[in-house]
Amino acid sequence: MATDVSRIHVETTINGEPVEFLCEGHDTLLMALRDAVGLTGTKEGCSTGDCGACSVMLDGRLVPSCLVLAPEAQGRAVTTIEGIAKDGKLHPLQQQFLQHAALQCGICTPGFIVAAKALLDVNSNPTESEARYWLAGNLCRCTGYDKIIRAVLDAAAETQKVTV
């Protein structure tokens, strides 16, 4: 239960905006994002780092937010699914997920898109195998991954075209 120790004040950057929140020392970043900040796009599937539904980027690095303590966000930059579309325009990954019908129920989708964004940030032209191994930390129970992998590879191709 809540103790008498005062809660921790965290100043961080979320999706480019400065954000402050209060948390307990044992709260996870996932809990802080969802409950304290109100960004519920990041999902909880297991809380043990096995499903990837809570994937976010912390200073550009892909992490399961259920295994990061909320105070660790102090002074760092967090990117969540809510920060992937820019200026009202969907990211090519989001567009390709829609085009390919790469989601059925959609609960794993935010985690997949954040994880795939992290992949394209470090490897703009992944092979199918590279995409499959990079995304092996994200569970999807609906699609069998086929359309997700195709969406990621097509988004990579589209991004390449734009940057060339």
Add this chain to the structure above:
Amino acid sequence: MSTRHHFEYVGTRPIRHDGVDKVTGRAAFGADFSLPGMLYGAVVRSPHAHARIVSIDTSAAEAVPGVKAIVTGRDIPKTNKKVWLGGEGALDLGDMGDNALAHEKVLYDGHAIAAVAASTLEAAREAARLVRIEYDVLEPAMTLERALAADAPILHPEMTTGGKPIPGATGPTNIAARMEIKRGDVDAGFAEADVIVEHEFRTPMVHQGYIEPHATVARVGADGRIIVWTTTQGPFLVRDACAGILHLDAANVRVVPSEIGGGFGGKIPVYLEPLAIVLSQKSGRPVKMVMDRSDVFRATGPTSGCHIVMKMGAKRDGTLVAASASMWYEAGAYKGSPYGAAAMCALACYNVPNFFVEAYDVVVNKPKVAAYRAPGSPMSTLATESLMDELARRLEMDPIELRLKNAVATGDHAPYGPKYGPIGLRQVLEAVREHPHWSAPLGPNQGRGVACGFWFNGGMNSSATVSLDSDGSATVVTGNPDIGGTRAAQAMMVSEELGIPVERVRPVVGDTDTAGYTDLSAGSRVCYATGMAVIRAAEDVREQLRLRAAKIWKIEPDQVVWEGGQARSLVAGDDKQPLSVSAIAATLAKTGGPIVGRASLNAPMAGPAFAAHICDLELDRETGCSKIVRYTAIQDAGKAVHPSYVEGQMQGGAAQGIGWALNEEYIFNAKGTMENPGFLDYRMPVASDLPMIDTVIVEVANPSHPYGVRGVGEVPIVPPLAAVANAMRSVTGIRFGQMPMSPPRVLAETTTRREEPAVAMSS
């Protein structure tokens, strides 16, 4: 009913209406909903698989600051009510209520005993830890063998065996029911056989594995009105089940479904909802309850583990002459395994003149099973399709040839009685034979397997309304949570009927107060049955539009026809321009007011679905680890409304079946505790485990549906177990009857025995 053949929208692949919300994180799933002043609930779960509850002391828990309410079984008197689920039988609310909160006994590890609501989740959890429960621990029945033994621990002393009686059986039993189906003279059939194959099969309990845990918020108002926001496949069932379990008037209960993060059958029962309602009643505050993954594994789902002994006989030319099977399905802690469907599906692909199939529903001290995609069929099909593979080997026949020789076709009798209408099994098998995968060369340490599968597909009750706006756009409301693209399919049906673009149709998932009664998003029924209601409601709109055109033109209604998306005048010599939907819609206020079309129906069982899958598996002989290197799923969809989502069902079902075949299993220790209640140790397929899954959609129209739609969601999980096992047989020479074919098991088998087909052959 005539089936349409020409479509403008059906068969295209528009972007789903709820898509942008789901790729941007805006879509609100079960755990995303909150209310001001809300309390948090935590559940106290049994650490024992089988125990009598001697006493529950909540005093220490009540003393925790912030605790507002505690509920135990004492608060919920047991009910004997049932909820009927059309052709799918009845749900026993007594069992469902006792499963949600134990009364006299706990029957599995994880069984809920009490729940606490407090102002913070931490306080609720601490209080839950402080609920003191005294148990009289009993021996658990953890296997079918133990549950069926003469001196078995009995779960329910009052239980008697329903269905077909067991000769000579007396006294307490764990067999909840037995059924048999038969045709011809099975002994005479086997006597005629040139080749007989027989094998034993065992599959463990497996979980549906939806990524979204169960989550609920309940609010009881001062007026007694109850609203439950929850992630469910059936809001109307949640309403009726909660009302029945809690002795409430269903008229006072409103259930609002959230977006649903997967279900596969596992989000049909209620678990948290009744607890949250009682906690809200007691505290006067809204109460939110969310399961963690361990709760989901221990206390929801799974589907049955089973034991099947099966025998099949054929003539030298491949004609099947006889089959017999005995199957025991684990129900978990309460009756209700899919033993009946299992028995009916086992031989549904083939004409077998003589057969005898018996199936048992057996309670064990494991979680109460829930539906899982084509419940019961994947396991019994593993048996049948493994034996078909053995027959083909013994007869030195091509496995497709053997299946085609015996495949059911229109007019044949299903093993469970009725005559099949138009069905597509033969077309599916032909498509397998023509697919390049079937004749592609295999690499070293690779094997290929093929298997068929059958599922009934559901009908049941559905309602729909279509409201036309003055700008010519439309809203369609149904009561089915959208579990995989059904909003898009429903909008496409409205477009097809009214000729308005898909983007101008707004599909809405209603709640129990805003939608007409609609059964579950389950049984492969949404696109079929609810789709039929949507089509009828859109037709109703179209008919009203036609009458409005007559009114506008001041001619008799029978002088107006609806053609090509517009009203045309039949008056001879009339030069009136045809009126489009938007042209008539713009006049609504002047021609009689708004137009709302409605339809409600009780759909007959949908057209049966048949599928066949081809699997190429590569084995690492040093580790026993296998990898699926190529996979093709072929299925008769009747008519694919949105082909991308039909393919998605086929691919997703195949992946679940592959997981079942290769890795997934509930592991219990001797005390009956589940040892792998997390995704690390319950190993579901990940992206790097699978290849692309090729799909071929066969379309043999289902005459019960105006577009020919059959259900598509369930049959894709039926063939994979056997397709993978047959591929494993090809590469190892070993017939694996025990699932999963996990690396340790495969390594043990391949290093201790070689080329032992384990089949008997007569004559």
